[in-house]
Amino acid sequence: MAIGDWLFHLTELLRNTPLVEFSLRVSDWRFALWLQSHFYAIPAFQTLHILAIAVLFASTLMLSLRVLGFNGGDQSLAEAMRRYRPWIWSALLCFVASGIVLLISEPVRNMINAIFWIKMSLLVVAVGFSLAFQRSIRARMATWDASPDGHVSLRIGAVAIVLLWCAVMAGGRWIAYAPV
Amino acid sequence: MISNGIWQTIERSAFSSTIASSEWMFPTIETIHVIAIVTVIGAIAMMDMRLLGLASANRTVRALADDTLPVTWTAFALAVVTGLLLFVSKATSYMVNPYFLWKFAFMAAAGINMAVFHRYVAKGMDDWGAPGHAVPLNAKLAGSLSLALWIAIPFCGRVIGFTLGVYYA
Numbered sequence: 001m002a003i004g005d006w007l008f009h010l011t012e013l014l015r016n017t018p019l020v021e022f023s024l025r026v027s028d029w030r031f032a033l034w035l036q037s038h039f040y041a042i043p044a045f046q047t048l049h050i051l052a053i054a055v056l057f058a059s060t061l062m063l064s065l066r067v068l069g070f071n072g073g074d075q076s077l078a079e080a081m082r083r084y085r086p087w088i089w090s091a092l093l094c095f096v097a098s099g100i101v102l103l104i105s106e107p108v109r110n111m112i113n114a115i116f117w118i119k120m121s122l123l124v125v126a127v128g129f130s131l132a133f134q135r136s137i138r139a140r141m142a143t144w145d146a147s148p149d150g151h152v153s154l155r156i157g158a159v160a161i162v163l164l165w166c167a168v169m170a171g172g173r174w175i176a177y178a179p180v
Numbered sequence: 181m182i183s184n185g186i187w188q189t190i191e192r193s194a195f196s197s198t199i200a201s202s203e204w205m206f207p208t209i210e211t212i213h214v215i216a217i218v219t220v221i222g223a224i225a226m227m228d229m230r231l232l233g234l235a236s237a238n239r240t241v242r243a244l245a246d247d248t249l250p251v252t253w254t255a256f257a258l259a260v261v262t263g264l265l266l267f268v269s270k271a272t273s274y275m276v277n278p279y280f281l282w283k284f285a286f287m288a289a290a291g292i293n294m295a296v297f298h299r300y301v302a303k304g305m306d307d308w309g310a311p312g313h314a315v316p317l318n319a320k321l322a323g324s325l326s327l328a329l330w331i332a333i334p335f336c337g338r339v340i341g342f343t344l345g346v347y348y349a
Contacts (some may be wrong), residue, residue: 043338050218050334058222062247074243083236115247166215173211 008179010114014079023107032048035105042105049098056091057165059084060130064158067137077141092127115178119171126164131155187271199269204313206269217337219255221330223248228330231315231323240309240318246287274340276347291331297322 014020026032035041065071066080075083103110110116136154137144144151190196199205229235229245267274274280301322307313 039342040339043335043342046338047331047335050214050332050338051221054218054222055223055225057218058226058251061219061222061227065247065251071247072243075239079238087235113188169215169218169238170211174207177207 004098008115010117011112011178011180014112014114014117016033018138019111020108023111026104026107028060029059029104032107035101039094042102045098045101045105049095049102052094052098052168053165053172056088056095057162059087059091060165063088064162067158068155070087077137077144079161081134081137081141113175113178113180115171115174117176119168122164122168122171126161126168129157129161129164134162182328184272184275187275191269193268196268196271200264205345206266209262209265211254213259213266216259216262217334220252220259223252223255224330225328227252227292228323228327229308231319233315233320237309241315242306242308245305270344273344273347277333277335277340278347279339279343283333283340286329286336290326290333293322293325293329297326308345318338 027036035045062071063080063084066075066077072080133154136157140151140154190202199209226235227244229242230237230239230241236244246339297319301316301319305319308315308319
């Protein structure tokens with residue numbers, strides 16, 4: 001498979017960077033050893049990671065469905081924004097924090113892994129896109145419910161942000177299946 | 181437990197071995213399974229937190245149910261279909277794995293909790309959260325139990341990933 005070859009090649013490139021030495025050093029940290037030697041530690045932090053993305057993703061989905069007019073018609077777009085925005089950003093904080101712990105738990109497996117870096121790139125894009133999407137909602141929400149027609153770009157954005165977070169989750173799952 | 185034979189027959193069927201022997205099928209189905217479960221947990225947690233008054237306290241419980249139930253059921257259906265496909269490809273390994281069996285016990289408990297909630301507790305739900313109408317205590321208990329179960333379910337799911345092939349019949 002061509003994509004498999006490309007990923008393999010990408011991982012080969014990572015093997016020639018200082019990341020190798022760095023990730024090996026991280027795996028000797030006391031915290032890394034603690035995580036490795038306690039059977040339930042990694043699944044517990046993975047569960048926190050999943051719960052965080054669950055809050056982040058479901059909040060994003062609800063906000064997008066509200067923009068698209070499928071959901072939450074009893075509240076204004078401004079109210080929906082007030083409801084979901086803080087949850088999206090605090091969940092992102094927990095998502096990143098638990099992710100850092102998972103990175104420390106298996107530094108080599110993650111840092112010398114093309115799919116891990118693809119996931120990180122997708123994460124940066126998704127966060128940037130979320131900021132832009134929310135700014136765009138805020139600019140229009142005052143008049144939105146009076147005239148919700150048009151705004152094609154915002155509707156496309158609502159779909160795109162959901163797909164972007166799906167791509168981040170796909171990246172997370174495929175870290176385990178990277179061709180090495 | 182039904183004898184190991186039936187799970188072996190399922191696992192050895194042409195359909196199951198296609199999934200098991202493919203390089204991309206299992207991870208791809210798993211990816212859809214993860215996205216579906218994440219959606220289910222997030223949507224259920226919103227409803228539970230409304231029952232507990234921790235979020236969306238300015239909206240009625242009915243409004244939250246209307247928002248979250250279609251999302252929950254759609255994603256749950258997707259999780260069941262993908263979960264079945266993952267299961268048949270390694271049926272014998274899953275059926276001897278205690279974390280898999282716990283995961284299903286917790287899911288059954290979550291299902292019973294939800295059924296009892298909608299059948300008995302949710303009578304009068306249309307008023308809950310409206311001015312002057314508090315959410316009753318048993319509804320809050322159902323919400324707390326649901327939250328706890330939906331934390332235990334992905335935890336068991338994750339441990340399965342570390343213990344598959346460790347247990348034998």
